[in-house]
Amino acid sequence: MALQGVLRPGFVQIRILDMEESLVHYRDRLGLDFVGKSEDGRVYLKAYDEFDRHSIILRETDEAGMDVMGFKVSDDSLLDDYARRLSDLGAEVSAVEAGEQPGVGRRVRFLSPTGHQFDLYADMELSDNGPMTENPDLWREEPHGMGALRFDHCLLYGVDIDGTAKLFTEALDFSISEYAAAPDDTKIAVFLTCSNKAHDIALVRHTEDAKFHHCSFLLDNWNDVGHAADILTRYDMSVDIGPTRHGITRGQTIYFFDPSGNRNEVFAGGYHYYPDNPTRTWTADQAGKAIFYYERALNDRFMGVVT
Amino acid sequence: MPVFDDRGEGVLRAMERAGRAEIPVGCRNGGCGACKVLVLNGKYRLGKISRLHITKFEEQEGYALACRLYPETDIEVRPVGSLLHRAPG
Incomplete structure (x- = not known):
């Protein structure tokens, strides 16, 4: 396969002011599916055409904005190499333990010169509500709201x-x-x-x-x-x-x-x-x-x- | 000239519907700070806002975001926000 290394944006964690209003927005209007809520109150959602467990994480707090954007990498063995290359270029690199988000493996986190946090990870559980793979229909249930396919x-x-x-x-x-x-x-x-x-x-x-x-x-x-x-x-x-x-x-x-x-x-x-x-x-x-x-x-x- | 918030939708949306452009219109949802105002007089309620733009101290001083500003009496406001550069403090 030709596409290796960093594959795609996999998730974004967004700060929101009110969870109920935000759920109506992201679930009912954009058309994402509710995946679950973790003990710390974060809510996880995914778009209907995504295979992985979740892609949008909402964290309720008193400021809006983005906490972190995550990129999925093709293989866990590449993470340490990316960490070294980022560090060599002067980026502040840290580790996020597996399980900090449910179903997600270890992550390499870096802070960019523009002050944004990014994560690299190779493992996320597959959703049990992802696209069909055997004689696949277009979707399991017809898309709702705006029908967003993916983040x-x-x-x-x-x-x-x-x-x-x-x-x-x-x-x-x-x-x-x-x-x-x-x-x-x-x-x-x-x-x-x-x-x-x-x-x-x-x-x-x-x-x-x-x-x-x-x-x-x-x-x-x-x-x-x-x-x-x-x-x-x-x-x-x-x-x-x-x-x-x-x-x-x-x-x-x-x-x-x-x-x-x-x-x-x-x-x-x-x-x-x-x-x-x-x-x-x-x-x-x-x-x-x-x-x-x-x-x-x-x-x-x-x-x-x-x- | 008065603008009536007769739907309880907040000062900013009432201004927009009235075709009034004195207050910059950003996200309309309490997040960006563009519609920051100083309330000069009157009673009001402030909805959920991003604390990056109005600290609790500023709130006590009468600062508000017009998009989440719900008048309970006639109020008078002075715009202090901007679309391109966030007002200091």
Whole structure:
């Protein structure tokens, strides 16, 4: 098999202000399945097309934002090598014991220059409610809510995005699929992939570190993005922008906020990336089209509002 | 000019429905701090908010997020938040 090493974003742990409201949002509106609640109060959810036990973890506290984003690695034997490579590049690396999240093996944790925590892990129990594998139907039960297929990626904000991007490219073998740069060549947004996807994580330069812009969920097609928009209006949910399309990655998208102000995206489409592809670039004077291909203008809320 | 929160939906959404743009509209859900205001007078209740943006001390001083600000009498507010740069403190 060709795809080895870091496989994909596997989970994100999000801080929320109210568990009941958040469950209505992530379970009933986005359409995730409830997996369970651990003794410390964290709630675990998964999308219907994911095999692993969980992908979204909600932790109730008095601040919004992201605790940690986890990437699944193809083999446990690679974890120590990644830890060494991260450490050699100056990252603060620590260990998270198996079982800190139910059903998840040991994790290598690192702190990025932009102040974000990331975990690498190789083992997570398979869900007993994952996609069928023998003569598989499309789904066990028809998707509900927006019908999110999977947790797909995060966009994170911080100061030294070059430093964080360097960890992902040099220690974890990610590629930069696309970036936008200021006239002096300073990168203002970097899109990184470890797979065939146009991005698995994105970074935007910002005045504050450790900020969470959004976590994103994949939908099947443009009609489903429209259906998501219908749900947002029906339930009077807080919309940021969309439905629209990104120039960068070409994804068809809509952005909205969870009940604690954390931004979510649901999207469809986008190109396929291969590691031999040249990097696509955008100049600052075309930033509007890069971010919102139809509007061709940036929006202050999308650019500035983070948790 | 007064804005009526006649649906109990909070100051920010009432302002939005009235087409008033004096207070920046961010996440609308207590998380981002864009709609931070100082309440100058009146009685109100503050819903759940991210403490990154309003500390308990600030809350006592009359700071609030307009999206989670539920007036119990007429109130007067001064916007102090921003979409692009979080207000200090």
